[in-house]
Amino acid sequence: MSTEPAVAPTARPGWRRDVALFLSGQMVSLFGSMLVQYAVMWYLTLTTKDGTVLALSTIFGFLPQAVVSIFGGVWADRHNRKFLIMGADAAIAAATLTLALLMFAGQADLWLIYLALAVRSVGAGIQTPAVGALVPQLVPADRLLAINGLSQTIQAGMMLVGPPVAALLYATLPLAGILSIDVATAAIGIGLLALVPVSRVARTESAPVGYVTDLAEGFRYVVGHPLIRWLLGLYAVVMVLAAAPSFLTPLMVARTFGEEVWKLTVLELSFSTGMMLAGATIGLWGKRFSRMTLIIGASISFGALSIGMGLSTNLWVFYGFMFLVGVAVPAFSTPSMTVLQETVEPERQGRVFGFFGIVSATAMPVGMAVFGPLADVRSVEFVLVASGLVTFVAAAVALALPSGRRAIRAARDQADPLSHGRTEPATD
Structure with missing residues (x-):
């Protein structure tokens, strides 16, 4: 199977303007979503205590x-990603507005809140792969890591300002x-996104194919591509194990x-500040390091830091x-996102990011289903140390597997996205 790396667009006129509009729109939308996330969580906690x-x-x-x-x-992969993002945002806004109007009218049944949360979650399932796949359409290949780092910085910034703003609003406004x-x-x-010109990605198929065929082909692609398969497995393990410290x-x-x-506030600020500074640093100087070095180093760091937190006796x-x-x-x-954007052909990126979105949405609940009850029978310190040790083992296994070594070699062979060289990673 050919695993030719994706060829991202060259610098087109006005790409900085388009990226600025896109990221600004995402930032504003994310800020509103975070206000709702915290406000709904606090509302349910304080009104039901259940x-x-x-x-x-x-x-x-x-x-x-x-x-x-x-x-x-x-x-x-089949439709214009810009319109998918806009449509999902509009559906989320419509569901949120409906819930707001019902609550203004005195209707605050729990099932209405659950329904609104479900619609918002559906919208996220549509948006997430579309956003991940849209970025390479806007950004030149040599700037992908920088823009992804900037996006992470924005997300961390919203996590930093979201809770205090939500707390202030919650104290002065009804939900x-x-x-x-x-x-x-x-x-x-x-x-803002409507102002960004985005075309539909051209497909190579000579004849139209069905949704199920498209889905099956995407699954075969992920499973058959050594680098993506290995990265998805590592991503899933790290996300599940990261549920404990998170x-x-x-x-x-x-x-x-x-x-x-x-004390809880400082805890959240510590995490968000670290995430924001690291996102900016990687965006500015990340090109000096191998993508795989960062990924593997961070995976091992998660284990070490989890153990360190479990053994801490001093709050600071x-x-x-x-x-x-x-x-x-x-x-x-x-x-990780940059490797996917550089490796996967543009016409397949939506499906690949869709599979990674499934992992993102399920890993934390799965992790908490294990670590939450365990923390009720053993100390949190024990759970943190145990999850850190398991993370070490998982990282060691990932590096020792033949598929892991092949994936690392393949990623290093195409480490320079400007070369656009064709690589043929070994297949099983």
Whole structure:
């Protein structure tokens, strides 16, 4: 099977303007989504104080995205990705506006909130592969890592300002009012993206094929491509194991260091600050390092940092480890996305990002299904150390596998995206 790397577009006139509009729209839309995310979580927590309600909200918030991502990737390869993103944003805004109007009218049944969360999750399942596949259409090949790093910085920045702004709004507005803000930010995001000229990706098939055929071909491509298959497996393992430090660290702070709100706030700020600084650094200087070096180094770092947090007896040392976890996130995810964008043919990128979207949507719930109950029978410290040790083992196995060595060689052979050389990674 030929595994020719994707040829990203050369620098076209006005690409900086288009990327600026695209990222600005994504930033505004993400800001509104984060306000809703925190406000709904706090609303459900404070009004019900029911763990089952929070568990159901997580299911409705993640499961539809995982299911729809299967088809969202196919749509991203068959249709104009710009219009898919705009349509998904519009559907999310319509569902959010409907819920806001119902709540203004006094209707606040839980099933209405669950339904709105499900629609938003469906929209994310359509958007995620389309966004990942759209970036290489706008960005020259030699700037992909920089723009992906900038995107991670924006995301981290929103994570930094989102909670305090959401807290301020939650203290002064009803939930319906915050939902209305999200509708406005979605409209701004749609308007900015509408100004970006994007064409539909040309397909090489001589005759039209069905959706199921497209999906099956995408699955065969992912499974048959050594580099992508290996990267998807590593991504899944890291995401599942990262659930422990991501979701259990607030519990450890409360149990071990105290329940003061400022301590939990500093924890979130430590992570977001590390993620924001690392995203900017990788965007500026990441080209000095091998993509695979960053990916493998970050994978090993997740294990070491999880163990370090589990062994911490000082709160500020614990914050330091959490800051470094934030640094490791873009060090792993930014080069991973860039490798995919540089490797996969443009007409297949939607489906490939769709499969990665499924992993993203299911890995954290799966991880918490294991680590959450374990933290109730053993200490959080034990869970963090155990997950770190397992991460070490997983990284070692990934490096030792013949498919891992072949994947690393293939990635290094095409490390310079400007060369656009043809590589033929070994197949099984």
